[in-house]
Amino acid sequence: MKILVFIPTFNDRLLIPSLVESVLALGDQFHTLVIDDGSDPAIETDGMSGSRQQYFRCPYNVGLGVTMNIALDYAHNSQFDILLRIDADGQHAVESLLPIIESMVARGADVMVGARSNSLSFYSPRSIIAAVLRRHMNATANWVSGLQLDEWHSGLIVLSRVAIERLHLQKYERYPEVEVLLRSVQLHLKVDQFSITQNQRVHGRSTITLSGGIHLALRFYMLLLRHLLKRRA
Amino acid sequence: MVQLIFPIVMGIIVLVLFRSGRLSLDLSGVLIAALVAILVVTTNDSILNALSDLLSIVYPPLAIVGVAIGLLLGIVIVLAVMISDARRRQTALLRRIAKVELNQSAKKNKT
Numbered sequence: 001m002k003i004l005v006f007i008p009t010f011n012d013r014l015l016i017p018s019l020v021e022s023v024l025a026l027g028d029q030f031h032t033l034v035i036d037d038g039s040d041p042a043i044e045t046d047g048m049s050g051s052r053q054q055y056f057r058c059p060y061n062v063g064l065g066v067t068m069n070i071a072l073d074y075a076h077n078s079q080f081d082i083l084l085r086i087d088a089d090g091q092h093a094v095e096s097l098l099p100i101i102e103s104m105v106a107r108g109a110d111v112m113v114g115a116r117s118n119s120l121s122f123y124s125p126r127s128i129i130a131a132v133l134r135r136h137m138n139a140t141a142n143w144v145s146g147l148q149l150d151e152w153h154s155g156l157i158v159l160s161r162v163a164i165e166r167l168h169l170q171k172y173e174r175y176p177e178v179e180v181l182l183r184s185v186q187l188h189l190k191v192d193q194f195s196i197t198q199n200q201r202v203h204g205r206s207t208i209t210l211s212g213g214i215h216l217a218l219r220f221y222m223l224l225l226r227h228l229l230k231r232r233a
Numbered sequence: 234m235v236q237l238i239f240p241i242v243m244g245i246i247v248l249v250l251f252r253s254g255r256l257s258l259d260l261s262g263v264l265i266a267a268l269v270a271i272l273v274v275t276t277n278d279s280i281l282n283a284l285s286d287l288l289s290i291v292y293p294p295l296a297i298v299g300v301a302i303g304l305l306l307g308i309v310i311v312l313a314v315m316i317s318d319a320r321r322r323q324t325a326l327l328r329r330i331a332k333v334e335l336n337q338s339a340k341k342n343k344t
Contacts, residue, residue, distance in 0.1 A: 033335075050342065055338075056334060058327065058331075062324065062327060066324050069324070070327075070335075073331070074332070077332065077336070078339065171324070173258040175258070215259075218263075218266065219258055219259065222258055222262045223258065229252045230252065
């Protein structure tokens, strides 16, 4: 079984080499694809060459959706059996990758979401607002899609060969986490979830500001609206 | 009732373009938000009067304002479709470049 671990990054550079190393240490079936989404300065690629490592740099910041498209194209062309996306900030424990893949195979799912069991925090007014909004978004998305997921914003997504084949034909914009799940529903792929524990961010900080959060919410609801419009048609 | 026609028609146009993929997610989101704001303002007299007072408009010339905003939004929608199309082509080009570069790199790694 050939497994491709896709790590998109935008200015998250410190953990990339160790992350790639830990993923490759999981076994010979693991390959990595790091896509630098126009970081400034560019991510150092020293030591990131080998038969199981790939790196591509976008000339400017094109957004996560396009990087997802590039990863899906590569996974499809190179005939990978599994495509697994993780974040570059180290919040997804590498040890949880094998269990999530095994669980996906055992359950016969095409798409598996790593649902963070500890993603909702209530330590500040801002985090409370974010948690309430996130819960509302999850509930609305479940209602619109008919799925029952605890997490719609997870950066840990696993796709089977069937899902890669169907999803690589689609175009993704700036919110691929949600777009992939909604497209999977439209394409009648089996979507399931696996509970994971999110690591605390060690380096850098979240790039989501207040205005960025509002923008994300707007994108999220627009995607749900498009899904509803397509379903009705 | 007449004032509802403009934002509703514009909204339908934006949604049809968005659904067909001709209008990008970001641009259609902003347009829908603007149309909802116009819909709220035009259907609520107290908000409209407060806005008129704020802008020192004694006789709100609704028809002219409506036509002007309509024309402007029409132009914005056409431009938004053009921007979305340009972005789609740019993305397709980048995907092509990535495919070629990654294939070359994979071949180089094998040899």
